[in-house]
Amino acid sequence: MTATAIESTSSTLPTGGPRAEAEAPRRRNPLPKGWWMVIPPLLLVILAVVGKYLVPWDPERVAGPSSTAPNGQYWFGTDSSGLDVFSRVIVATRINLTIALIVSLLATSGGIILGLGIGMNESRRGPVGWTARGLARVIDLIQAVPAVLVGLVVVAFYGASTTSLTLALSVILAPIQLRLVRTEVLRVRGEAYVDAARMAGLSERRLTVRHVLPNSSWAALENTSVIFAVSVILTAALGFIGVGLPPPTPEWGAMLSRGATDAIVGRWWSAAFPTLALAITVASFAGLTRLLFHRRVH
């Protein structure tokens, strides 16, 4: 009873200046300005699910003569091995999007859980506080090393598969989310409603779950689509260097790196279309970020 009473007061209190301001107009009209930015990511997801059944050629088999320029039969042309670029670009959506979506999910949830754990225990005495402070420092340090290179090494050790790529990228990107959450937890922990809830006799765990979690995770949630974009780019980057999924798996990064040699001699199509796919994906999810950020001042 007390908890709900406190919660209702806490939601009317301004919790964080810019965020409260940003939310006010959103509540007034149900469809916020720029809501249509949800459509491109949605279309991409649909394409990832059904794309496999729509493409004219098998993406992993030779479809025709190598290095054919785009024409009526091969819409995006064929690459240097004679694989149909159009089919591969479309089918690759599934792999690249699956990895990115799972990574966003894992990195964000992992980041939130760890961020809460570290943030809530950081000022404690004894071994718990020690561990939390130590972990916070170690995570700062890990961020010092470039993500591509850590990914390179992890993929090297565990072998390249969709699972290992997903796990590696989640581990690499979780610290970003963790730091966002931790900063918020440290702020929220000092708020009056948390003290009030504690006085009302809420256990520390319930306090964390009911009051600190909803008020501190928004930064990481808003950042999820950035994580998504970064993981698309990183997956492709690893494929590009040549340590990604083994060929002939359709994946944009690997297609790009093989297409690069073609582009240099003037056959632009086998690199251009994966680039376009990558750009569209990143841009549409950046649009989603913009929508979620909703004129939030940084």
Next chain:
Amino acid sequence: MLATIRQQRWWLVRIAALPLHLLIFTILTFFLLRSVPGDPVLVLLGQNASPEAYDEMQKELGLNGSLLDQLLRYLANVAHFDLGDSLITGRSVLTELSDLVPATAELALMGLIGTLIFSVFASYIIVMHPRNPISRGLKVYAQSAGAIPEYVLAIVALFLFYTTLHWAPPPVGRLDTTMISPDKVTGMPFLDTILQRYWDATWSMASHLALPIITLVISQSAIMIKILISGLEEALDAPPTRFRIASGAGRITVMASVYRRAAPSAITMSGTLFGYLLGGAVILETLFGFSGMGQYAVDAISSGDFVSMQGFLLVVATLSLLVYLFVDLINMVVDPRRRPGVRAEGT
């Protein structure tokens, strides 16, 4: 004497933290390697190895004894700058890497310098002339932070400037193929040509490096400009600026003060940025045919050379940590409030 030490404590403490950071990293690398499924000895020798050969190989790789034994032995080796020998070439990993890392680091460093110059310039235009169409364009570009992968940009640049316009030289290395590469002095090829006054090579290298560096600068400047804009806008409105204007200071003095107050977050960012640029340089090397640590890492991966990979990770980590140390020290010089043990008003 004691007073001097107490006064200089801030940077001494920060430098003393470096070995600790390195230790943490070494331990993390060790456990990352040990968490890999499968037995590296069996992978190297094949399934039918004799027990003697197995024991010997295990010993050679430092994989015998308890986990703690292995860890301590590994740490002792690293402390002696012994990162082991490559499983493929048999050469010391540290020697091989010390040939390659400076070249990549140079590329990243030139990218960083370019990014800083461009960002300071762009942020000045955006903040001082917000209505200018150029600054509007730059602002849109700054919003794209992190969304333009350098490899995509590089392919586009190569297609445009090499294939179509023939302005750029072919992407087959740092030098024209007919040229003799400079002797190794610092390991950084471009710097070496200047040190040896080998101007032909300097010129050739500059033309080969232009495209990758411009690519790096364009792909990484957005985030820096974003940080600088928010810092500058905050500093412009602050009382110290008004005080300087009110007391009749010149425009240059006022702007210097504004930039100085906006600097710390940008300096911190440039540490992170160096990491990104290093990653970007590794990718671009494969595309532009440069020798460097990117190719080394990819080769080590494809041949399953875990000793090299481990060494590679440690060297990269050390490099990144050194940059972080440097960034922290500069920040403490620029903004004394950041020194440890200093409590400033309002923090």
